[in-house]
Amino acid sequence: MINFRYHVVSLTAVFLALAIGLVVGTAALNGPVVDSIKERVNALSKDNQQMRQSVQNMQKELEQEEEFAADMAQVFLPGRLTDRRVLVLGLPSGRDHTEGVMQMLTTAGANITGRVDLQDKFIDPENNSNLMELATVAARPTAPATGLPGNGHGVETSSALLASVLLDRPEGGTPVTEADRRAVLASYVNAGYAASEERVAGPAEAVVVVSGQPYVDKDFGKKDESVVKIAEQFDRTGATVVAGNGSAGGNLVAIVRADPVLSQSMSTVDNANTIQGQLVTVLAMVQQLTEKKAGQYGVGDNAAERMPKLPQ
Known part of the structure; x- marks a missing residue:
C-alpha cells in the first residue's frame, strides 16, 4: 500500500x-x-x-x-424691445440662466415688469390640494376665482390666477388694481410657492418662461406635466417664449415642440443656458411681439432654425 x-x-x-x-x-x-x-x-x-x-x-x-x-x-439688440413690457417667469430648473436672459432683455431695452421665480414647492404634486385652496384664498375683487380652471389641478388653477394679475387682461376686461396684484403675488411668496425680489411694476404684455432639463425623480411625469400647465396658462394671456436648456427627455421645450397646438403659439429656444441662446431668446420675443409669430429655435434636432429671421 x-x-x-x-x-x-x-x-x-x-x-x-x-x-x-x-x-x-x-x-x-x-x-x-x-x-x-x-x-x-x-x-x-x-x-x-x-x-x-x-x-x-x-x-x-x-x-x-x-x-x-x-x-x-x-x-x-439695443432698441429691439424699447417700451415693451416683459415678465420673466423662472421655473426651478431654469435658475442657472435666468439672470443671463434678463441681461439680454435689458440690452434690448425691454421694460421688465418683474421677475417671479416659482419654487420646487409649486411643482411638487403633493401640494396639489393646497394650491387649489390657495388660489381661492388669494383671489381678490379684481382678480376673482371665478373663471379659473376647475378641473382639480392645483398648479393649473394657481398658474391661471398668477397669469391674470401679472399679464395684461384681455381687451375689454376689468384691469387688476395694483393692490390686488401685490396681494395675490404676496400670498404665493409668503406661502413659499414663489419668490420675487423686486416689486412687480404693473402687468406685462409678454412673458419669458425660463426652464431647464426634465425631472428625473419618481414624480417626473407629474412634475413635467405641471411645468407645461404653467406655460399654457401664461400663454393664454400673453406672448410667450420658453428659454430652455435641451430639447429632449420630456422637458418643456421638447413637449411644446411635439405639440401641434402649443408650438403654434409658444416660441422655444433650446440653448438659452448659453449667451448665444439668450440672444436668440430676445430675438424670438421680438418676433412674437412684432410679427405675432412663434418659432422653434436652437441647436437641437427638433429645432426649425438656429434663430429667427427678422425683417430689417
Whole structure:
C-alpha cells in the first residue's frame, strides 16, 4: 500500500515543480511583458495628453464664441424691445440662466415688469390640494376665482390666477388694481410657492418662461406635466417664449415642440443656458411681439432654425 510519506513526497514534488516553472516562466517572459506594458502606458499617456489638449481647445473656442455672441448682442439688440413690457417667469430648473436672459432683455431695452421665480414647492404634486385652496384664498375683487380652471389641478388653477394679475387682461376686461396684484403675488411668496425680489411694476404684455432639463425623480411625469400647465396658462394671456436648456427627455421645450397646438403659439429656444441662446431668446420675443409669430429655435434636432429671421 502507498503510505502517507509517499503522498507527502509526491505533493511536495508537484508544488516544487510548479514553483520552479513559475520562476522560470516569469524570468523568461519578464522582459517582453514589461516592455509591452511600458509601450501601452506610454501610448495611453500620449492619448490622454492629446485629449486634454482637445478639451482645452474646445473650451477656448466655446469661450470665444460666447464672447462673440455677447459682442453681437450689443449690435443687434439695443432698441429691439424699447417700451415693451416683459415678465420673466423662472421655473426651478431654469435658475442657472435666468439672470443671463434678463441681461439680454435689458440690452434690448425691454421694460421688465418683474421677475417671479416659482419654487420646487409649486411643482411638487403633493401640494396639489393646497394650491387649489390657495388660489381661492388669494383671489381678490379684481382678480376673482371665478373663471379659473376647475378641473382639480392645483398648479393649473394657481398658474391661471398668477397669469391674470401679472399679464395684461384681455381687451375689454376689468384691469387688476395694483393692490390686488401685490396681494395675490404676496400670498404665493409668503406661502413659499414663489419668490420675487423686486416689486412687480404693473402687468406685462409678454412673458419669458425660463426652464431647464426634465425631472428625473419618481414624480417626473407629474412634475413635467405641471411645468407645461404653467406655460399654457401664461400663454393664454400673453406672448410667450420658453428659454430652455435641451430639447429632449420630456422637458418643456421638447413637449411644446411635439405639440401641434402649443408650438403654434409658444416660441422655444433650446440653448438659452448659453449667451448665444439668450440672444436668440430676445430675438424670438421680438418676433412674437412684432410679427405675432412663434418659432422653434436652437441647436437641437427638433429645432426649425438656429434663430429667427427678422425683417430689417
